[in-house]
Amino acid sequence: MLGIDHVGIAVADLDAAIAFYADAFGMRCVHQETNEEQGVREAMLAVGDGTGPRLQLLAPARPDSAIAKFLDRSGPGLQQLAYTVADVEAAADALRARGMRLLYDTPRRGTAGSRINFVHPKDAGGVLVELVEPVSLPDESS
Template sequence: MSDSASDDVTPTTNPLSAAGDLVIAVDHVGVAVPDFDAAIAWYRDNLGFVNHHEEVNAEQGVREAMVGPASGDGAMIQILAPLNDDSTIAKFLDRNGPGLQQMAVRVTDIDAVVAHLTANGVRLLYPAPKGGTAGSRINFVHPKDAGGVLLELVEPAAGH
């Protein structure tokens, strides 16, 4: 018998590592908020975070910002506020209220990751990647296939 729960973990192989480490980091967590400016102020005033990037993504129906430590190191928090009542974020807020909306992982080749996932029967929300923050390419794994989490795949734009 084992003395530690970690001793009971069976090592697993990572089929993506053979393809060149396509999934490289947690990129950010997305937080849905009804008041964009108030959320930015909260993270600034309480955690000292700075707004590293801000934009309006009309296709997604959101105003968004990436906030984090001034150094820019590590994963960011993505503030997501709806532009209108029809946006996905507005619908999320109506159902759940403010809070964690998604987690994103950074990938080096979204097309290869998507091909791998779909070959394994994993459902994605879009048939092809869409435009994301700062020119990135994104897609989402259906929450039912990712343990109840809306999992975003992010391939940053060149130079980011």
């Protein structure tokens, strides 16, 4: 684990949530995309000077998606905690070796071309843990 990449919050309406976080907390939306495979519309918000972990707003893009199911069961709120890793396959293998269930056999595509996998929340103290291997690590992009 290299650090916290982002914290993900499930929301019903992405545009309304972006406006709320801007008005209430002064957060700036720095990236938006739709991830068809994950069934989400998402926005990344910079917190403070934007150098630290981001806030990710996640809205369902279709009714059978993980976010739609989460909203139905739990309502809006914290859905996931994502860590930056250098190598998502190596990180997943290490966690599997410690007995945790990874949701995917091979990494999937995440925000901005990152490679991602998840640890099942039942194996991680009730928290959906995401592993994120960015396209370029923060210290390589400057």
